[in-house]
Amino acid sequence: MCSELTKLPTKTAPRRIELRKIRINVANLSRVLAGWKVLLTTCLFLVGVIGYADYQTGYDRPLLLFYLLPISLAAWFGSFLGGLGIAVVSIAVSMLSDVAAGSPAPGFWNSGMAFVSYALFAGVLSKLRTLVGELDRRVEERTAALQREVAERQRLDREIAQVADRERRRLGQDLHDRLGQHLTGTALAAQVLKDKLATKSGQTRHKIGAGGKRGREARAVRRGRHRSYP
Secondary structure (H helix, E strand, O other): OHHHHHHHHHHHHHHHHHHHHHHHHHHHHHHHHHHHHHHHHHHHHHHHHHHHHHHHHOOOOOOHHHHHHHHHHHHHHOOHHHHHHHHHHHHHHHHHHHHHOOOOOOOHHHHHHHHHHHHHHHHHHHHHHHHHHHHHHHHHHHHHHHHHHHHHHHHHHHHHHHHHHHHHHHHHHHHHHHHHHHHHHHHHHHHHHHHHHHHHHHHHHHHHHHHHHHHHHHHHHHHHHHHHOO
8 A cells, every 4th residue: 555655656747747748838839829810810901901902993003012011921920831821812802802893804814923923922031031040040059159168268267267276375385384394494403503502612611711720720830830949
């Protein structure tokens, strides 16, 4: 029973992680779909406005060039297929506006050529967007690599400064210790030399004093002899 209870957290933990991943994916998908909805609504609204203006101007003055605006938005912010879909809708709206404006026959040739132009334009924009995205990605990678290189150089500079500081302190400590030992040895040698000199000077003074005493005794003896023999 205890072993089963201990196994429960290990089984539920991966499930929680999977549920969290699913929630994150659903949230990302919902954001993407919301963005697509906004983009699609904007493009369709622009197509409707341009179609109404095309109807007002009449079939003899088509506004095929203005349909490039929603097509470019769909191709740049969406995808090539999105731009192609908006191009199909634009061609259909243009043909309907011409028919509603009193065109005797739908211009299939003009509409076909316009669709080919729209498709090429959407393809060029989609390719350009891909190239710009690739360029941005490379710039971000180069920037990240440069930042890592700068951070690595700064780290190496800090390490070099720390090593130099440690070596400087070590050399200073070694110099201080060696100089202290040298000075201590010199002081001891000087003290020993002083003691030796003091001992030798004492012995010299003693010898000098003894010699002077003997000289005085010798002079006294000579004086006594001189007095005893006039």
